[in-house]
Amino acid sequence: MEQEATYRGTVYPWQCDHVGHMNIMWYVGKFDEANWNLFARLGLTPSYLRGSGRGMAAVQQNVTYKRERLAGDIVGIRSHLLEIRDKSIRFRHDMTNAETDAFCEITVARMDRSQRKSVPFTDAIRETAMRHLAEPAEA
Template structure:
């Protein structure tokens, strides 16, 4: 796992129930995703200069514990599968103080040619970088 996000829950991110709204979990996981993608070679310059990119195909969130304003969060990520055009990855959000998991997100993303708006194979170096982030065997 690699660290892909570190931040805090702000009061404006709470909902009327007094805990962080699901929209903010999504936002923080989205930021973690872009750091994860950059780590494997899908950097902002790769996207701009190569006219390639990524799109989400499937996302599943699990909420394990409430977080509230002032809580410090960290997200650690791993890639669980890489295919010719898709990756499956998992983010785990932790309370940064207790290291207790508070939420997870699992996603499948597809590599795209942005010009023709169709899926396309990952470059080999990206696939190799993905494999380095597979979970360690238990």
């Protein structure tokens, strides 16, 4: 996948907990913002999802914290598509500053919003995703 960031932002003081570190809810929020940029690169734009009656639902999310983020830190997230299956994709977000300090691996399923069940990706989305799969060394 392109090495362009899927998220860039700042840690604000109000995002920090009682010991001065960015609270876990804000890590998840920043990873979620990166999700939507990654999805758009795959053709899963908000207008496509609304128009097709489809959506994306997280079914598993694992976050690893390697270093705390503090108020004023500038963070970036780069995303790597790891796997595409019939109805789901798995990807990894790396949050960085000077060093990698957290990463999040997520599996999401493509959903039919009216039937509330998972459905296969279209061939066009699958073909686009296949072009963006990360090399095993990146995972």
